Amino acid sequence: MINLYGLTLEKLQNLMLIEGQKPYRAIQLYTWIYEKRVTSFDEMSDISASFREVLKEKYCLNLPTIYRKQVSADGTVKLLLELEDGMKVETVLMRYDYGCSVCVSSQVGCNMACSFCSSGILGKQRNLKPEEMVGQILVMNNLLKEEGKGMHVTHAVVMGTGEPFDNYDNVMDFIRIINAQKGLAIGARHITVSTCGLIEGIHKYAREGLQTNLAISLHAPNDELRNSLMKINKAYPLEILMSAIKDYENIAGRRVTYEYLLLSNINDTLECAEQLVNLIKGTNGYVNLIPYNETNKNNYKRSSGNRVHAFLDYLTKHGVKATIRKEFGSDIDAACGQLKAKTEGEVIDERK
Numbered sequence: 001m002i003n004l005y006g007l008t009l010e011k012l013q014n015l016m017l018i019e020g021q022k023p024y025r026a027i028q029l030y031t032w033i034y035e036k037r038v039t040s041f042d043e044m045s046d047i048s049a050s051f052r053e054v055l056k057e058k059y060c061l062n063l064p065t066i067y068r069k070q071v072s073a074d075g076t077v078k079l080l081l082e083l084e085d086g087m088k089v090e091t092v093l094m095r096y097d098y099g100c101s102v103c104v105s106s107q108v109g110c111n112m113a114c115s116f117c118s119s120g121i122l123g124k125q126r127n128l129k130p131e132e133m134v135g136q137i138l139v140m141n142n143l144l145k146e147e148g149k150g151m152h153v154t155h156a157v158v159m160g161t162g163e164p165f166d167n168y169d170n171v172m173d174f175i176r177i178i179n180a181q182k183g184l185a186i187g188a189r190h191i192t193v194s195t196c197g198l199i200e201g202i203h204k205y206a207r208e209g210l211q212t213n214l215a216i217s218l219h220a221p222n223d224e225l226r227n228s229l230m231k232i233n234k235a236y237p238l239e240i241l242m243s244a245i246k247d248y249e250n251i252a253g254r255r256v257t258y259e260y261l262l263l264s265n266i267n268d269t270l271e272c273a274e275q276l277v278n279l280i281k282g283t284n285g286y287v288n289l290i291p292y293n294e295t296n297k298n299n300y301k302r303s304s305g306n307r308v309h310a311f312l313d314y315l316t317k318h319g320v321k322a323t324i325r326k327e328f329g330s331d332i333d334a335a336c337g338q339l340k341a342k343t344e345g346e347v348i349d350e351r352k
Ligand code: SAH
Pocket: 112, 114, 116, 117, 118, 158, 159, 160, 161, 162, 163, 164, 194, 195, 196, 197, 215, 216, 217, 259, 261, 290, 291, 292, 293, 294, 295, 335, 336, 337, 338
């Protein structure tokens, strides 16, 4: 069965041609599933009964199911979703004054093995399919609909479990589906992909003709330190990463966001701030400082508020735009770096 939620409009149009249908069938289907939000082919009244039978035979509209739901005091919702093969993946809904954002997972587990991150502990189990990423948004939209406040998902960040550029094609299809005007119509500028620095992915992404955002998990301003935190830096050291970022800025015409996690006494010194300024000053990017969320799997500690502010001040005084990331859902382990679904189905809470 082909899951309709995993098809870009273009792919669906091609399939409709193969089915002997006119390409506008694809737009009709998109309208039914994303705008009118029907979940069964029988409700699609402008599609002939005979073609509905064909659709029922070959296509489905399956969503992941909610295995576990946690709601934080600040309204953040973390879901553990069960996929068709029983694997589980986490997704988080965050509420801002400008809208609702979903932190989407792109893989079950992750192979990048960053030393501070819980998602990599079990390694990668598999890539998520486009419909499994679209499904994360649709399930959140259903929850928002149930709340009855007229809200829906307006922003998506591919910053959950997994490395999106290690699942490149599926992530691009996902983006095209949620961005499509006849799809979920989430504006390109409201979609962000975050990478630890897979260079081929950055070069390709630059050439997709998308107006979406790119975030780079930088976390260290020199190779020695970055090697110790992020394995990927040994394959793609900073010089190569920075030149890929410049290529992206030139080709895509977009600036990047640098994510910089602050780890006490590791990368939060003013010396590091100075190196960071020098490293990125040739680019137009700005820095998003992330307070570290501690786990008991390593000894990293969160930088104190004073150090975070001293770091921020140094950057801004030296002409680098920077902000401190707002924190959500830390009481339900939904904060950055805490997403980690085990295949057997239990959410492991490493801090207990
Ligand atoms: N693989 C991608 C996207 C997933 S990680 C990437 O590396 O960008 C999303 C962000 O959360 C990354 O910047 C990651 O470094 C950060 N992160 C990981 N563990 C964290 C933790 N314990 N506290 C805060 N941020 C963390």
